[in-house]
Amino acid sequence: MxxxxxxxxxxxxxxxxxxxxxxxxxxxxxxxxxxxxxxxxxxxxxxxxxxxxxxxxxxxxxxxxxxxxxxxxxxxxxxxxxxxxxxxxxxxxxxxxxxxxxxxxxxxxxxxxxxxxxxxxxxxxxxxxxxxGPAPELPVPGTPPELAKATRGTTADTARPTGLSITTVEDSLTLATGDRAQLTLRLTNTTADEIRGEAQLASPWGTWSLLPEVIKGFTVAARTTAEVSFPVQVPHDHPTGHAWALAKVMWFGRCQYTPAVRLEVTR
The missing domain is CATH 2.60.40.10 (Immunoglobulins)
Structure with missing residues (x-):
């Protein structure tokens, strides 16, 4: 075989x-x-x-x-x-x-x-x-907005609650060639039940060698916080420069994106 x-x-x-x-x-x-x-x-x-x-x-x-x-x-x-x-x-x-x-x-x-x-x-x-009972995580009642208005995005600083709050522990990572670190997400479950899902990193071409593992499953118990960490490794021959990585967090038909984390490689 x-x-x-x-x-x-x-x-x-x-x-x-x-x-x-x-x-x-x-x-x-x-x-x-x-x-x-x-x-x-x-x-x-x-x-x-x-x-x-x-x-x-x-x-x-x-x-x-x-x-x-x-x-x-x-x-x-x-x-x-x-x-x-x-x-x-x-x-x-x-x-x-x-x-x-x-x-x-x-x-x-x-x-x-x-x-x-x-x-x-x-x-x-x-x-x-x-x-x-009342649940702020549910869709807003009423008639959906027109498509042209709905696709304009938002100027709000925070998103509506979904039941899972997601933050990045690091805003940026600065590493020299050969260094290792972690890019960590902090997941807070505000629901009354367990949440199971998947987190996946996205980054531009040219940075993929920095991120050897980009998919992680997770389980967060009700009313608790858990962390999901992705390894970051800089090859010795990687050029200097900076880019970004962000995480897409998926669970039970919901899809959320984190802010981008700056990745910088120095000598």
Missing amino acids: APELARTTEQAQPVYSRYWLHNKGPAPLGYLPVSIAVTPGLVESPEGPFEVEVVLASHLTDTAHEGVAEIRVPEGWTATPSARPFRLTPGGHLRFPVTVTPTAAPEPGLHFISARTHTSGQLVEDITTVAI
């Missing part, structure tokens, strides 16, 4: 099934042969048990796929069923309802229902957001 020339699975797991919302390209590594989705995407202040719907679909054309769909709910909540074995014929699909029962007095804030399954060595999941 020929050796693999590159990765065939995503480095950050689990893989979010609606990958296009993360601006990730045409498909995750492995091409997502089996997808999973849960609807609705948002449930606001449910009064007692509520229902979501899970759909599994096979994009395989010549083989069947067997697996288990699992439903993850916040601590103390229940899902019925919490797991569903399935078998999909080539090109087949399966749709089934799930009843979610919150605790008697759920904590205010955002909670997340996850429908997940394993396929081709990867864990794939989709998310329903459940908002308990």
Whole structure:
């Protein structure tokens, strides 16, 4: 058997099934042969048990796929069923309802229902957001602005809250050839549930040798702060000069960008 020339699975797991919302390209590594989705995407202040719907679909054309769909709910909540074995014929699909029962007095804030399954060595999941009480992280109510106005950008100094606050620990890094350092993100989860996601660095051509690892998965528990660090290494033959790097942070269909961090190489 020929050796693999590159990765065939995503480095950050689990893989979010609606990958296009993360601006990730045409498909995750492995091409997502089996997808999973849960609807609705948002449930606001449910009064007692509520229902979501899970759909599994096979994009395989010549083989069947067997697996288990699992439903993850916040601590103390229940899902019925919490797991569903399935078998999909080539090109087949399966749709089934799930009843979610919150605790008697759920904590205010955002909670997340996850429908997940394993396929081709990867864990794939989709998310329903459940908002308990008023939630400033939800979309602004009312009619969306006209496209011409919406694309003008903003003059605000801060963005609307999303549930995950992201800052860079360093505003700039100045390194001599041969030096090593870290570019660190600080992630603060203001929701009532765990957040799982992926951070990816972007930088201009000519700087990629400085950043040997540009993708990191992360998990941030509810109401806590965690850090994600990327190594920065300057080869001995790297020319002097300065450039930039920024991080794109993706989680549960949200996509956020950090300010650029200045990267300077000196002698």
